[in-house]
Amino acid sequence: MRGIPDVRxxxxxxxxxxxxxxxxxxTNPTPAHxxxxxxxxxxxxxxxxxxxxxxxxxxxxxxxxxxxxAFSFYPGKNxxxxxxxxxxxxxxxxxxxxxxxxxxxxxxxxxxxxIEGYNGKxxxxxxxxxxxxxxxxxxxxxxxxxxxxxxxxxxxxxxxIILPYEGSSGKAVYHLYVVRVHNRDELQRRLTAxxxxxxxxxxxxxxxxxxxxxxxxxxxxxxxxERLAGEILSLPMFPGLTxxxxxxxxxxxxxxxxxxxxxxx
Ligand SMILES: Cc1ncc(COP(=O)(O)O)c(C=O)c1O
Numbered sequence: 001m002r003g004i005p006d007v008r009x010x011x012x013x014x015x016x017x018x019x020x021x022x023x024x025x026x027t028n029p030t031p032a033h034x035x036x037x038x039x040x041x042x043x044x045x046x047x048x049x050x051x052x053x054x055x056x057x058x059x060x061x062x063x064x065x066x067x068x069x070a071f072s073f074y075p076g077k078n079x080x081x082x083x084x085x086x087x088x089x090x091x092x093x094x095x096x097x098x099x100x101x102x103x104x105x106x107x108x109x110x111x112x113x114x115i116e117g118y119n120g121k122x123x124x125x126x127x128x129x130x131x132x133x134x135x136x137x138x139x140x141x142x143x144x145x146x147x148x149x150x151x152x153x154x155x156x157x158x159x160x161i162i163l164p165y166e167g168s169s170g171k172a173v174y175h176l177y178v179v180r181v182h183n184r185d186e187l188q189r190r191l192t193a194x195x196x197x198x199x200x201x202x203x204x205x206x207x208x209x210x211x212x213x214x215x216x217x218x219x220x221x222x223x224x225x226e227r228l229a230g231e232i233l234s235l236p237m238f239p240g241l242t243x244x245x246x247x248x249x250x251x252x253x254x255x256x257x258x259x260x261x262x263x264x265x
Contacts, residue, residue: 038067039066040069040070041062041065041066043062043069043071044070044072045072046062046071047062047071047078048079048141050171051170052169052171063089064089064091068088069090070088071086071087073126078140078144079133081129082126082129086122098115101117103118103120103121104117104119139239141173145171145172145173147238147246148177154247154254158253158258160258161179161253162180162231164178176234176237178234178235179235180233181231181233181257183260184230184232186256187233187256188200190252191252196252198233199234201232202229204229205222207225236249
């Protein structure tokens, strides 16, 4: 593909695996090792998330496990700019050089274009904002984790709602707090009526997007994905979310699942 750096090792059997970060044990023999795949991390929602390898008794931060990783600094992210921004991390010098060129019209030095690139430079003002916000990231992530724990305590024993799972090796940073319920749209309407904002990340699976029509997939080809896309709901989650605000959300959710679970019984 034009503009996409070729990160494959020089072995035609290598293939790419793009993974978002809810990492399985990267340090154990994984499908990536078994099938000789190159791992590219989609760490766009994972600034500061960690994975603890029991085998190596050490932690890895999201963005340090694959050959390269993509971070989004979209304003709503845990580390967000005031406009579009992003970054790639890698410890592969050659790849880093290619990526630097790609974001600068393919220039290795001014006016010398080695490859065809695009204009993907980070504005200095965004870099300045991010630099300041970076100093708060750990504290903000901890606040998000506290909010997630409170949701877990208040909603954990409710029937009819599935909460996010955090494995014992993972340390999530809860960019979103996504629950699963039947009658999701009804719950969202109820929360909207109570002036509680929610989101759906994301309502339409990739194989059902018009952009990928040519791949020939149809409804029913990925039944689990399609079911989940109809059940997921992102509840309010941000570092400044107060216990009182969370109680108000939880009250509405519990009332809703109590009613719908009783109806289903
Ligand atoms: C997991 C994931 N990957 C990629 C992206 C795309 O990031 P951007 O909008 O900065 O290109 C997002 C943004 O929401 C995301 O959440």
